[in-house]
Amino acid sequence: MKDSISTEIAPNVHELLQQAIALNTTGTVYKPNSRSLPEISGSPTEKAILSWAVLDLGMNVDNPKQDYDVIQVAAFNSEKKRSGVLIRRKNESATHTHWKGAAEMIVAMCSQYYDRSGTVKVMDDEERTEIGKIIQNMAAKSLRCIAFAHTKIPEDNEPVLGESRLTLVGLVGLKDPCRPGVRRAVESCIDAGVSIKMITGDNVFTAKAIAIECGILQPHEDVNEAVIEGVEFRNYSPEERMEKINKVRVMARSSPFDKLLMVQCLKQKGHVVAVTGDGTNDAPALKEADIGLSMGIQGTEVTKESSDIVILDDNFTSVVTVLRWGRCVYNNIQKFIQFQLTVNVAALVINFIAALSSGEVPLTAVQLLWVNLIMDTFGALALATERPTDDLMTNPPVGRSKPLISNIMWRNLIAQALYQVAVLLTLQFRGKSVFGVDERVKNTLIFNTFVFCQVFNEFNARKLEKKNIFKGLHKNKLFLGIVGITIILQVVMVEFLKRFANTQRLNWGQWGSCIGLAALSWPIGWLVKWIPV
Ligand SMILES: Nc1ncnc2c1ncn2[C@@H]1O[C@H](COP(=O)(O)OP(=O)(O)OP(=O)(O)O)[C@@H](O)[C@H]1O
Ligand SMILES: [Ca+2]
The missing domain is CATH 3.40.50.1000 (HAD superfamily/HAD-like)
Structure with a gap:
């Protein structure tokens, strides 16, 4: 195979090609010793051309380097898409120009070409179209087409890196295959x-x-x-x-x-x-x-x-992957914000209204600090560590001007906050008579219901749009752990930290009522998601 390629090229063309490839390049070929494979480096295009020359054509790129001096270089840039060198054989005064670059651009600079046998022919219009077609055909097979052109400047002429009246030496097609995936x-x-x-x-x-x-x-x-x-x-x-x-x-x-x-x-x-x-x-x-x-x-x-x-x-x-994680982080931040705002709105409204009406606030400073801990640290850990799901990749992207708090979030947030406020205010004003308890137990009932509302709402917050809020729950061990710890600590606060948290012990019925009321936030969350926004 190797031989068939190299013998098909006429000897004089082969020599020109060798000069062109060896001297008009920014890549390098390094051979540690005569038996090892050459190490080729450079830009992908340079590398491809050099390895074709060295490995397939069996060229030696060191010889031209010893025989010729490079007088001038026009480096490759993306604007011109070609590179050129002006070279002179040692002890000779004639110079040679070599250009290599994007095929149709190089061909446009040529007026002659080497035919198969290595003789120079004039490139007339017919041949020009023919060459154009060859380039197009190569390109249609997704090959990057590079052309080589040469001209010899006689010894009495001024040596310049001319860009016209060149002779086309040849074309190569490079394949950059579409990587799997x-x-x-x-x-x-x-x-x-x-x-x-x-x-x-x-x-x-x-x-x-x-x-x-x-x-x-x-x-x-x-x-x-x-x-x-x-x-x-x-x-x-x-x-x-x-x-x-x-x-x-x-x-x-x-x-x-x-x-x-x-x-x-x-x-x-x-x-x-x-x-x-x-x-x-x-x-x-x-x-x-x-x-x-x-x-x-x-x-x-x-x-x-x-x-x-x-x-x-x-x-x-x-x-x-970047897209997936980017969307996941954004989505998790939204969930967290929705969850936080709900707690804040509910706590603010209930304390504000209670303070206005009776001058006493049902939720004490310690209790509010505890709630803060649940929603800030624990909430962030529980909601922001959710891993990306496949349906993130089927949603349309969020536009540049879209607000962080979307209408969907407002819908969920308002519904939950309204429910919580309604329940807590009812407890505040009717709790004592309904449960037949004193002020302190009533306040504990409010505190306990409030915290459990957040616990249940944390589940709601896992999904902003999807109705099944439990999907993938078993995989999020951290979420379950956080919810478990929150519940345990809440029981400790109510049952054992009477003095510190300003609470009263509750009986089984009262515990059941608190949890039952809070649990209603699940069906409410589900129903609300039917409202289109
Ligand atoms: N080392 C080189 N010498 C001569 N011509 C080159 C060389 N590298 C690329 N070209 C030509 O320039 C074109 C590529 O130009 P450029 O480097 O601006 O594109 P690109 O978009 O960066 O391409 P890619 O990233 O795929 O290499 C190629 O189509 C080729 O014809
Ligand atoms: Ca590039």
């Missing part, structure tokens, strides 16, 4: 209401093929508006850009500025934007994005510095 990750993101856009430096055809491969585009859909080139996007008026941006899903041949522009437009549209990237050319977009995710292994230092999250394993599927 990416397709599924893209799917999960789309299901979660996140739209995915691919911005790449590759040409339109390669970009389209890769986008189809990883599920960003569907194979047979009309991609007229979905695929766009960087220049086209750049040259739109701001209004046009705003109008089209939602439809664009793939942007090809983009410069770093195009990437940045895309993020700015999306943000202006009111979207929350996350960007992933590895190269220096992604840094501006990463910095501008709401969430910048960089790659830990391939990523350059600049990229990592500009990002908020570094994905250590370079795996796109980790984006889904």
